[in-house]
Amino acid sequence: MSQTSSGEPSTGELISRLSTDLSTLVRDELRLATVEMSGKAKKAGMGAGMFGAAGVLALYGGGVLLAAIVAALDLAMPLWLAALIVAVVLFIAAGIAALMGKNKVSEVGSPMPEKTVESVKADVDAVKHARDH
Incomplete structure (x- = not known):
């Protein structure tokens, strides 16, 4: 390390450290964002799958309801x-x-x-x- 006569790092050394620290910070933030987004994507995928299952079940429920309507009308007509x-x-x-x-x-x-x-x-x-x- 080059230091000035007062024992403090030179401006060039400080800029070099800043550059290194900044690139490390950016890399760490990108890793954190990747981990966070993959967790969110997994949860969103599971939620979408549950919505799909709900839609299928609602479709079956609609079919059963229609059958019940037909059965109820069958009491009054052929x-x-x-x-x-x-x-x-x-x-x-x-x-x-x-x-x-x-x-x-x-x-x-x-x-x-x-x-x-x-x-x-x-x-x-x-x-x-x-x-x-």
Whole structure:
């Protein structure tokens, strides 16, 4: 170590230490962030899997509920008519949902990022004009 006459490290030595300490600090922080993010990603993956399981169970529950509705209607009418009524109601609900979805999609318009395309065209024109002049 080079030190000044007062026994303290020189400016060059201090800058060298600072550089070393800073790179060590950055590496340690990156390691910590990696460990933290991998733990969070594992928890998020487990949570997403549980949401998927909940969706499947809800789907089965919906099927059982529909079967119960058919069985309840079977008390007042023939089984085939009860099943037909439930199926028609489901198809009507599906049609309404499809029309609402179609309307929402048509509101979006073109999938192209139109403002970005216009901005890029303007940038290209500006560069061309700047080059020509």
